[in-house]
Amino acid sequence: NAGVTQTPKFQVLKTGQSMTLQCAQDMNHNSMYWYRQDPGMGLRLIYYSASEGTTDKGEVPNGYNVSRLNKREFSLRLESAAPSQTSVYFCASSVSVATPLEFFGPGTRLTVL
Amino acid sequence: RKEVEQDPGPFNVPEGATVAFNCTYSNSASQSFFWYRQDCRKEPKLLMSVYSSGNEDGRFTAQLNRASQYISLLIRDSKLSDSATYLCVVGAGSYQLTFGKGTKLSVIP
Numbered sequence: 637n638a639g640v641t642q643t644p645k646f647q648v649l650k651t652g653q654s655m656t657l658q659c660a661q662d663m664n665h666n667s668m669y670w671y672r673q674d675p676g677m678g679l680r681l682i683y684y685s686a687s688e689g690t691t692d693k694g695e696v697p698n699g700y701n702v703s704r705l706n707k708r709e710f711s712l713r714l715e716s717a718a719p720s721q722t723s724v725y726f727c728a729s730s731v732s733v734a735t736p737l738e739f740f741g742p743g744t745r746l747t748v749l
Numbered sequence: 750r751k752e753v754e755q756d757p758g759p760f761n762v763p764e765g766a767t768v769a770f771n772c773t774y775s776n777s778a779s780q781s782f783f784w785y786r787q788d789c790r791k792e793p794k795l796l797m798s799v800y801s802s803g804n805e806d807g808r809f810t811a812q813l814n815r816a817s818q819y820i821s822l823l824i825r826d827s828k829l830s831d832s833a834t835y836l837c838v839v840g841a842g843s844y845q846l847t848f849g850k851g852t853k854l855s856v857i858p
Contacts, residue, residue, distance in 0.1 A: 667843060667844070669843070669844070676850060677850060678753065678836070678847065678848030678849050678850050678851070679793070679836075679848040680848075681844065681846070684843075684844045686844065692844070694844070726792055726793070730843045732843075733842045733843050733844045734842055734843070735843065736781070736783060736795060736798055736843065737783075737795070737838075737843040737846060738795045740792035740793055740794070741792060742791070742792055743791075743792055
């Protein structure tokens with residue numbers, strides 16, 4: 637039981653490049669989330685998926701797209717990376733949106749030059 | 750914007766000491782309250798939920814004061830392994846959480 641896994645762990649992009657961050661959970665959770673964490677700020681929700689087949693915007697969705705590929709996988713795409721997207725990205729999952737957010741992935745450290 | 754405010758610290762305490770953190774929140778409609786811990790360069794981990802009646806988990810005690818809109822976390826008999834950043838989190842459902850910036854604790858031998 638791996639919990640929540642994320643790939644890659646580290647990535648450096650040039651401005652304008654695109655990339656997809658992958659997230660998977662093996663706990664049969666319905667809800668999945670993408671957060672970003674910047675120095676001196678609390679975690680902020682980018683997008684979430686309450687259940688398979690649904691996605692919704694969080695607090696800071698601009699510049700990102702998501703895909704809930706199936707119940708296990710929830711990917712985050714940066715179409716045209718900008719330096720302001722330099723951050724640590726955490727994927728998380730929960731049984732539902734009504735249950736505590738208990739499981740986070742190890743994070744992806746992204747630098748955009 | 751909904752706010753969650755925490756003293757960033759750092760709190761430097763000797764092993765065995767008792768330390769308390771407070772957190773205030775601005776949204777009076779908040780229904781869910783949590784403390785997370787985050788080790789350096791790691792993901793947040795849920796430490797405990799906070800209930801109106803207060804709750805305890807071993808050396809950790811959490812309290813909620815709805816009238817004053819603050820949450821507290823008390824750690825007794827601090828261990829070196831308690832060194833981390835403690836995040837106060839408030840919301841109404843896992844998709845409506847507001848994370849504080851965290852309070853850094855260093856437990857010194």
